[in-house]
Amino acid sequence: xxxxxxxxxxxxxxxxxxxxxxxxxxxxxxxxxxxxxxxxxxxxxxxxxxxxxxxxxxxxxxxxxxxxxxxxxxxxxxxxxxxxxxxxxxxxxxxxxxxxxxxxxxxxxxxxxxxxxxxxxxxxxxxxxxxxxxxxxxxxxxxxxxxxxxxxxxxxxxxxxxxxxxxxxxxxxxxxxxxxxxxxxxxxxxxxxxxxxxxxxxxxxxxxxxxxxxxxxxxxxxxxxxxxxxxxxxxxxxxxxx
Amino acid sequence: xxxxxxxxxxxxxxxxxxxxxxxxxxxxxxxxxxxxxxxxxxxxxxxxxxxxxxxxxxxxxxxxxxxxxxxxxxxxxxxxxxxxxxxxxxxxxxxxxxxxxxxxxxxxxxxxxxxxxxxxxxxxxxxxxxxxxxxxxxxxxxxxxxxxxxxxxxxxxxxxxxxxxxxxxxxxxxxxxxxxxxxxxxxxxxxxxxxxxxxxxxxxxxxxxxxxxxxxxxxxxxxxxxxxxxxxxxxxxxxxxxxxxxxxxxxxxxxxxxxxxxxxxxxxxxxxxxxxxxxxxxxxxxxxxxxxxxxxxxxxxxxxxxxxxxxxxx
Numbered sequence: 001x002x003x004x005x006x007x008x009x010x011x012x013x014x015x016x017x018x019x020x021x022x023x024x025x026x027x028x029x030x031x032x033x034x035x036x037x038x039x040x041x042x043x044x045x046x047x048x049x050x051x052x053x054x055x056x057x058x059x060x061x062x063x064x065x066x067x068x069x070x071x072x073x074x075x076x077x078x079x080x081x082x083x084x085x086x087x088x089x090x091x092x093x094x095x096x097x098x099x100x101x102x103x104x105x106x107x108x109x110x111x112x113x114x115x116x117x118x119x120x121x122x123x124x125x126x127x128x129x130x131x132x133x134x135x136x137x138x139x140x141x142x143x144x145x146x147x148x149x150x151x152x153x154x155x156x157x158x159x160x161x162x163x164x165x166x167x168x169x170x171x172x173x174x175x176x177x178x179x180x181x182x183x184x185x186x187x188x189x190x191x192x193x194x195x196x197x198x199x200x201x202x203x204x205x206x207x208x209x210x211x212x213x214x215x216x217x218x219x220x221x222x223x224x225x226x227x228x229x230x231x232x233x234x235x236x237x238x239x240x241x242x
Numbered sequence: 243x244x245x246x247x248x249x250x251x252x253x254x255x256x257x258x259x260x261x262x263x264x265x266x267x268x269x270x271x272x273x274x275x276x277x278x279x280x281x282x283x284x285x286x287x288x289x290x291x292x293x294x295x296x297x298x299x300x301x302x303x304x305x306x307x308x309x310x311x312x313x314x315x316x317x318x319x320x321x322x323x324x325x326x327x328x329x330x331x332x333x334x335x336x337x338x339x340x341x342x343x344x345x346x347x348x349x350x351x352x353x354x355x356x357x358x359x360x361x362x363x364x365x366x367x368x369x370x371x372x373x374x375x376x377x378x379x380x381x382x383x384x385x386x387x388x389x390x391x392x393x394x395x396x397x398x399x400x401x402x403x404x405x406x407x408x409x410x411x412x413x414x415x416x417x418x419x420x421x422x423x424x425x426x427x428x429x430x431x432x433x434x435x436x437x438x439x440x441x442x443x444x445x446x447x448x449x450x451x452x453x454x455x456x457x458x459x460x461x462x463x464x465x466x467x468x469x470x471x472x473x474x475x476x477x478x479x480x481x482x483x484x485x486x487x488x489x490x491x492x493x494x495x496x497x498x499x500x501x502x503x504x505x506x507x508x509x510x511x512x513x514x515x516x517x518x519x520x521x522x523x524x525x526x527x528x529x530x531x532x533x534x535x536x537x538x539x540x541x542x543x544x545x546x547x548x549x550x551x552x553x554x555x556x
Contacts, residue, residue: 035318035319035329035330036315036318036319036330036525036526037319037329037381037523037525039523040379040381040523098523098530099530100528100529100530102529102530105520105521105530105532108510108518108520108521108532109380109518109519109520109521110518111518112518113518168378168379168494168497168498168501169426169497169498170497170498170501173497173498174426175426175427175428175496175497175498176426176427176497176498177323177327177426178426179424179426
């Protein structure tokens with residue numbers, strides 16, 4: 001397993017790049033570069049990054065369906081885990097930095113806000129997935145593991161819903177500051193659409209046709225090139241021999 | 243409690259300009275000072291030692307005793323979507339926004355419709371009002387505005403008896419407001435007040451901040467300040483004021499009617515489908531504070547809403 005891990009440079013890249021935003025965020029926070037309302041900015045930033053990682057995680061499988069790059073599938077676990085870590089930072093920043101763990105104030109503000117419950121649901125789903133992301137759990141849960149981990153799509157949908165409720169505007173009427181949930185929603189829709197079995201089968205079939213055509217063309221070209229070029233190496237060999 | 247207490251000396255005279263250097267500038271100074279110290283330690287002689295000034299000490303307070311935010315805080319954290327949705331980015335994008343010449347057309351159901359040049363409006367007797375601004379995003383500032391009561395302008399144009407509401411419109415300037423390219427808003431920005439709200443002495447037209455002309459990011463050259471309502475009601479860079487009979491459409495109420503009511507009175511008690519507004523962060527403070535009914539202006543405005551449900555009329 002470890003050797004297999006070491007062989008995927010993409011995964012190494014993800015694990016090197018993924019903590020960077022947290023480093024930048026921490027630096028910006030402590031050097032007072034996060035506007036004059038730094039806690040809100042930090043919370044929103046961490047939340048945005050959590051959603052970006054979640055969407056990247058959801059894109060792995062469609063990217064493989066479209067482009068036949070199975071290596072990308074190995075990124076689902078690290079991307080999902082990084083999404084979970086950033087979701088934790090996001091939640092801690094809100095509850096800890098913003099409300100100072102003062103749950104009386106927190107409840108005053110949040111007890112009747114649906115987005116808080118949706119955020120909590122996303123975090124619960126992500127923690128269940130993170131907790132069972134170890135190989136050990138794959139063995140224990142057997143077939144159930146795959147089914148359980150399909151919940152990542154639910155987590156993605158709830159996360160986008162959560163995001164659409166914290167912005168100023170209305171996603172359904174396409175008005176307001178909605179570009180973030182709109183973009184995340186588009187990615188989610190793409191990822192989900194490419195999972196629908198007939199759609200997936202059709203895409204793979206079409207992809208294989210294109211792949212086959214490309215291979216055929218390449219073979220034809222090589223043959224043609226071989227025909228044209230055959231005499232010269234022969235001559236060279238001859239001359240070499242002579 | 244005398245809320246209208248106005249300092250005898252304008253803030254511009256009692257507050258030296260360099261004193262409203264903000265925390266960020268202070269941090270920058272402190273940062274460069276420590277960088278300078280570091281350079282000195284490395285044997286490099288710094289060219290200039292910046293003078294470090296105690297941040298945010300202006301001595302100005304609102305009537306509840308809370309200190310005014312610094313000039314820099316007030317001018318570098320604004321929602322002004324005609325420029326950008328990035329609150330820290332408005333100041334840069336709004337720099338150089340042309341505010342002269344500027345005219346405000348006051349019309350509709352009035353006896354004397356009139357187009358005012360901005361200098362005519364500056365000629366109204368100006369006073370300083372230190373108001374709290376509570377944004378619907380749950381942050382707040384204490385701001386020393388300079389301006390004059392909206393009521394004095396309305397008195398000049400003489401509303402007809404049929405006039406029930408006042409509708410305001412912000413300038414649309416495609417060349418200088420990049421945010422107008424974003425398709426998701428029914429531009430221009432519009433706002434409205436009931437006529438009796440507009441006549442309340444707290445409602446002012448603002449021309450200045452900290453005794454200086456209003457900077458573009460804060461709504462130059464003229465904006466509204468209605469401190470008992472969420473910040474989005476205090477429309478910026480006004481070009482039209484119309485007296486009308488029907489409740490006018492307002493931008494945020496059009497965008498998300500269940501979220502932004504026409505009244506938008508600051509109310510910590512309204513249980514709302516998406517927002518409750520029980521607490522807020524006063525910029526510069528680390529702990530949240532509880533939001534006050536009508537943003538602390540209950541006494542001055544509660545008579546406007548007698549017998550009216552503040553829950554259904556959010």
